[in-house]
Amino acid sequence: MNDKVNKPQNRREQIDQIVVTAQQMREIEGRIFKAGMPVAALMEKVALRIAARIQSLYPLSNRMKVGVLVGPGHNGGDALVVARELHFQGYEVLIYRPLSKIKELTSYHSDYAASLGIPFYDEIEPFQECDLIIDGLFGFGLERDISGNIGNEIALLNEWAQPIISIDLPSGIHTDTGAVLGTAIRATRTLCLGLWKLAFLQDRGLEYIGDAELIDFDIPLTDIWAILGKPVAIARMTKAAALNCLPLHRNLLTHKYKQGHLLLICGSKRYSGAAILSGLGARASGVGMLSIAIPESLKPLLVNHLPDALIIGCAETPSGAIADLPDTVDLSNYTAIASGPGLTVDAKLVVQSVFGAECPLILDADALNILAQLRTIPTLLRRREATVLTPHVGEFKRLFPDSAELLPDRISAVRKASQLSKAIILLKGAKTAIADAGESLWLIPESTPALARGGSGDILTGLMGGLIAQPIKQQESLAKIVATAAWWHAQAGILAAKERSELGVDPLTLSQYLIRVLLALLN
Ligand SMILES: NC(=O)C1=CN([C@@H]2O[C@H](COP(=O)(O)OP(=O)(O)OC[C@H]3O[C@@H](n4cnc5c(N)ncnc54)[C@H](O)[C@@H]3O)[C@@H](O)[C@H]2O)[C@@H](O)CC1
Numbered sequence: 001m002n003d004k005v006n007k008p009q010n011r012r013e014q015i016d017q018i019v020v021t022a023q024q025m026r027e028i029e030g031r032i033f034k035a036g037m038p039v040a041a042l043m044e045k046v047a048l049r050i051a052a053r054i055q056s057l058y059p060l061s062n063r064m065k066v067g068v069l070v071g072p073g074h075n076g077g078d079a080l081v082v083a084r085e086l087h088f089q090g091y092e093v094l095i096y097r098p099l100s101k102i103k104e105l106t107s108y109h110s111d112y113a114a115s116l117g118i119p120f121y122d123e124i125e126p127f128q129e130c131d132l133i134i135d136g137l138f139g140f141g142l143e144r145d146i147s148g149n150i151g152n153e154i155a156l157l158n159e160w161a162q163p164i165i166s167i168d169l170p171s172g173i174h175t176d177t178g179a180v181l182g183t184a185i186r187a188t189r190t191l192c193l194g195l196w197k198l199a200f201l202q203d204r205g206l207e208y209i210g211d212a213e214l215i216d217f218d219i220p221l222t223d224i225w226a227i228l229g230k231p232v233a234i235a236r237m238t239k240a241a242a243l244n245c246l247p248l249h250r251n252l253l254t255h256k257y258k259q260g261h262l263l264l265i266c267g268s269k270r271y272s273g274a275a276i277l278s279g280l281g282a283r284a285s286g287v288g289m290l291s292i293a294i295p296e297s298l299k300p301l302l303v304n305h306l307p308d309a310l311i312i313g314c315a316e317t318p319s320g321a322i323a324d325l326p327d328t329v330d331l332s333n334y335t336a337i338a339s340g341p342g343l344t345v346d347a348k349l350v351v352q353s354v355f356g357a358e359c360p361l362i363l364d365a366d367a368l369n370i371l372a373q374l375r376t377i378p379t380l381l382r383r384r385e386a387t388v389l390t391p392h393v394g395e396f397k398r399l400f401p402d403s404a405e406l407l408p409d410r411i412s413a414v415r416k417a418s419q420l421s422k423a424i425i426l427l428k429g430a431k432t433a434i435a436d437a438g439e440s441l442w443l444i445p446e447s448t449p450a451l452a453r454g455g456s457g458d459i460l461t462g463l464m465g466g467l468i469a470q471p472i473k474q475q476e477s478l479a480k481i482v483a484t485a486a487w488w489h490a491q492a493g494i495l496a497a498k499e500r501s502e503l504g505v506d507p508l509t510l511s512q513y514l515i516r517v518l519l520a521l522l523n
């Protein structure tokens with residue numbers, strides 16, 4: 001792949017960009033063991049870090065009763081080491097070990113914990129009294145559905161009120177797809193071990209993961225690159241990577257046209273606000289020149305809200321959509337074109353007219369619906385320059401019915417659609433995924449449900465268009481800029497929700513938080 005994950009300054013930043021499957025984790029782990037690290041020593045090291053983290057989260061008060069759930073594999077082994085340490089620190093510990101057949105190393109830890117007098121149970125009832133539950137039933141070794149008694153006991157446990165900390169993954173969550181295998185623990189917090197597993201970046205498992213946190217245990221980067229390759233094929237978008245990608249510093253001798261010229265084509269009589277919001281998103285990107293094509297009758301409105309933009313009034317259809325661009329518009333003048341918000345499907349002609357543009361084209365909202373009517377894949381394959389699509393799941397299904405069959409595995413679905421269409425596709429969701437024709441895949445790890453609100457996508461389209469229009473640093477790919485826009489948009493939402501509540505993140509406010517969050521992150 002030719003997409004580059006930036007060279008961040010420190011190990012933690014590099015680790016934070018990495019995402020692995022269960023198989024890759026096994027292979028990385030295998031290299032460490034082969035190099036001489038004893039399995040038991042690694043388990044001890046990891047589990048001591050987990051125990052220390054749990055103690056800092058839940059310091060010992062007068063009486064702290066901790067229930068530890070122990071499964072048959074090394075996830076259970078980790079949990080037993082944690083149980084032992086908490087016991088030594090003075091916590092009252094009890095252990096739920098429902099399966100008798102367990103791995104050898106786990107059984108040693110089990111025997112030792114029993115010898116210390118820690119009580120063992122094979123039913124969950126007594127754990128209702130616990131102040132905290134630690135879940136070490138299954139980690140990345142879970143292969144099949146959890147069924148039978150353990151399944152029922154997990155369902156019961158999920159109804160109780162005490163916090164649950166899951167080790168590595170919530171037991172029952174598939175490491176790669178995030179799917180619930182039969183039943184799963186609903187964790188308050190999950191301590192992911194060593195490297196981020198794919199499940200943390202999938203929408204499906206989110207409700208089970210709770211707050212996610214990575215416990216680093218010093219996996220050598222060389223072992224990671226040996227298995228994943230470098231640059232990696234799937235990357236989490238982090239603050240370091242995103243800030244590196246933003247056009248934060250301009251050349252001293254620049255002028256407005258050197259800072260990019262974005263053409264936004266959006267809005268209709270029916271959805272005039274969408275044009276304003278896209279314009280505000282584009283404005284926050286810092287783009288040198290912003291032109292906005294809208295139906296002629298909306299011109300005064302747009303000038304009022306965006307006096308800095310060049311407003312292009314267009315002929316209207318009887319329904320008040322853009323009929324066509326005026327003859328005076330020369331598409332070769334723009335460094336990027338973004339089209340879609342508020343258009344309505346009546347703006348078909350104008351969307352068709354920009355397919356030939358020889359600059360990156362961003363299509364959103366009704367432009368996507370129009371594209372779906374025109375036969376998505378052949379239309380996209382005819383484009384000579386890059387096309388970026390920003391569908392939500394509903395739009396994605398209309399655009400790529402074949403790829404949509406892979407849903408709810410969003411990562412596989414978006415990757416396939418991108419490979420088939422050669423477009424960069426940003427699939428919106430709690431964990432937005434950006435695929436670049438099978439080359440690279442970026443995932444946005446943090447967001448907020450506050451962004452699930454009419455108009456917030458319009459801000460994103462404008463922001464993304466404005467970023468893409470600007471001169472791109474040589475080493476950055478277009479997909480990474482798209483991911484940076486999505487990351488920035490999400491961060492603005494997170495900060496706005498923190499300061500104003502999730503109810504207070506209307507799109508206009510969101511647009512104002514774009515620069516505000518940037519300043520906060522830079523400081
Ligand atoms: N990757 C690493 O480098 C490290 C991994 N460690 C821990 O090891 C874990 C992985 O350990 P394992 O590979 O032993 O896997 P798990 O502990 O996740 O569980 C696998 C065991 O459960 C059984 N099993 C799978 N599905 C089942 C089902 N539905 N019902 C009943 N039994 C089922 C398997 O036969 C196997 O014995 C990680 O999640 C992590 O907690 C740490 O101890 C140390 C470092």
Ligand SMILES: [K+]
Nearest residue numbers: 138167169171
């Ligand atoms: K677990």
